Amino acid sequence: MIRAGIYARISSDREGDNLAIGRQLADCEELAGKRGWEVVERYVDSDLSAWSGKVRPEYRRLLEEIEARLIDAVVVYHADRLHRHPKELEEFIDLCQRTETKLATVSGDLDLSTHEGQLMARITGAVAKKSSDDMSRRIRRKHQDIALAGRPSGGGTRPFGYESDHRTARPAEAAVIRECAARALAGDSLRSICIDLNDREVGTVQGKRWSPQTLRRMLMSARISGQREHHGEIVAAGDWDAIITPVETHRLRAKLGDPDRRTNRSARRYLLARLLRCGHCEMKLLARPRDDGSRRYVCASGPSGGCGKTTIVADALELFIVDAVLHRLDSPELAAALNGRQDDPEGAGWQAEIEQAQEQLDELAAMWGSNEISRSEWLKARATIQQRQDTARKRLAALNRTSVLSEHLGNAVGLRERWAGLTLTRQQQIVAAVLDHVVVGPGRRGFNKFDPARLDPVWRA
Ligand SMILES: [Zn+2]
Structure with missing residues (x-):
């Protein structure tokens, strides 16, 4: 079994660089788990800047324990959490090679045993160095x-x-x-x-x-x-x-x-467009008014590939779902799930990540521009950083969904009163923030009324 140590660090040297330590640790743990490594130790330096030149006691302990062969692998959130001085990095590369220690980073792999991996680490280190030359x-x-x-x-x-x-x-x-x-x-x-x-x-x-x-x-x-x-x-x-x-x-x-x-406007008159799935074939139900104008959602056969078997009237269904969503908004489970997310300074953390990656991309391009690295080295390094940035962008976008709900949490009564006055877009956002989708099962033969038993909601939170 490979024994892994996790290294995490919070630096207070600049604003916004505040990825919660808990998050760093959790992501590192997950990565170790994926590798099948056993996490035997955690090294956390907080509020000490690698730039200030102050000693980082846990980092030193990490080096000692690598040297003593107490751990076989290091998991870190970013390579730049480990060291920001080229000299430190060289020491670390040297130590890892000597002891055959593996290194994994959440932001992408760095294999210090290969020339390429070392080069990547040097580039990451070099761009982290805020030079004013x-x-x-x-x-x-x-x-x-x-x-x-x-x-x-x-x-x-x-x-x-x-x-x-x-x-x-x-x-x-x-x-x-x-x-x-x-x-x-x-x-x-x-x-x-x-x-x-x-x-x-x-x-x-x-x-x-x-x-x-x-x-x-x-x-x-x-x-x-x-x-x-x-x-x-x-x-x-x-x-x-x-x-x-x-x-x-x-x-x-x-x-x-x-x-x-940019979808067509008529589809947006339907509150649950895109949220309903056919219980037979799992295709999304489409908004289709009957010839007399009464609104329905149907599983459409034809080019869209549905089975054509499911139909449900829109009005009663929408009233019922809105009621369920509002009820859900008052549930302690939802409040807990959302509060957990909001207390986390996650948005700021991802934003800092996006900015930091951008800084690195800029500097990297400059290194190529001044012939310090070759074009292929530049492209290789760029891909890794861009990947990190994309991930951060996606996480940030996902946070929006949560923020839609924040003002309504635990206040379904107030929301219920104002519901009819909200725009359809706003209503759709609130529903979609709580509800992932609803599976609509078959109707009972000869039963023409709205039948809630047909519905199987899948909640988001
Ligand atoms: Zn179907």
């Missing part, structure tokens, strides 16, 4: 050039929310941006926000009326959270005023860029 100054200038090139020449029109220096926030417009962002995140449609803005005669920079397209473009731009964007990708932090937070920008992008929003 000529090279990074050159890069900063280059990025500025890129950002400037992305702007209309000659300064161009100022962006909404900012003064003509493109940097200083204009308080009144910034307030409008914050309001729109909050409303969009809460599920208000862009169209309804625009109507409201136009009613209040809040014009665009050109003094025109807002359209959903203009509003979407503004809310999805990284600029308003003080971030630099290049070809639609967020490339770095900017040095101008942020009006909303980077987390909000990520949520807005996830939400407004969501292909679900």
Whole structure:
């Protein structure tokens, strides 16, 4: 049996770098489990920065126990949790080779016994080193050039929310941006926000009326959270005023860029579209009104591949499901499940991860640019970091679902009263946050009324 030690560290050296230690440990444990390794020891350094040069007692203990052959493998969240000084890394590589110690990282594997693995570790280490030498100054200038090139020449029109220096926030417009962002995140449609803005005669920079397209473009731009964007990708932090937070920008992008929003409008009159499955063939039921206009969900045979056997009337079904969802919102189990998630500074942790990965990508590109590494080394290293960043992006997007519910938790009575007044989008979000799907079983022959016994709900939480 391979005996593994887990190393975790929280550094307080910069804001946002606060992946909960519990989370690091849990992920490392899971990885060890996948490998079939037995976790025999945990080494945790907290609140000590690898940069401050202070001694990390648990890291030293880890090295001693590797040396003493008490453990055969090390599991760590990121390679950069282990060391940030090249000298430390070289020592570590040396030690691992001598003792044939394995290393696994949650963010992707590093095999220090191979040349490639060592190179990866050196690159990760090198980019973690916040150097202020000529090279990074050159890069900063280059990025500025890129950002400037992305702007209309000659300064161009100022962006909404900012003064003509493109940097200083204009308080009144910034307030409008914050309001729109909050409303969009809460599920208000862009169209309804625009109507409201136009009613209040809040014009665009050109003094025109807002359209959903203009509003979407503004809310999805990284600029308003003080971030630099290049070809639609967020490339770095900017040095101008942020009006909303980077987390909000990520949520807005996830939400407004969501292909679900572009489905045809008639389908959205159906609260449970996409949430119902056929009990015979497991295909999704589709919204299909009868010729007389009465609303139904059906398993459609034909190109979509359904069996065509299941049909259920929409009105009674929707009333019943809404009732069940509201009831569920008051259940202690759901409150516990969601609270657990909200206390965790997870969103900030994933955001920090995304930013850190971006920093590494930038620096990596610069290393290639200055011929410190070859193109293939660059591509290889980039793939690993991008993978980490993608994972973090996905986790962040998944958090949105939870936040939809936060204000309604344990307050189903209040929500019940307001339910009819909510937009369909908002209703769908609340239902989908609680309910994964409902399997609709066969109807009883000759039984024409709505029959709840046909329904088998699968809850999310
Ligand atoms: Zn079917």
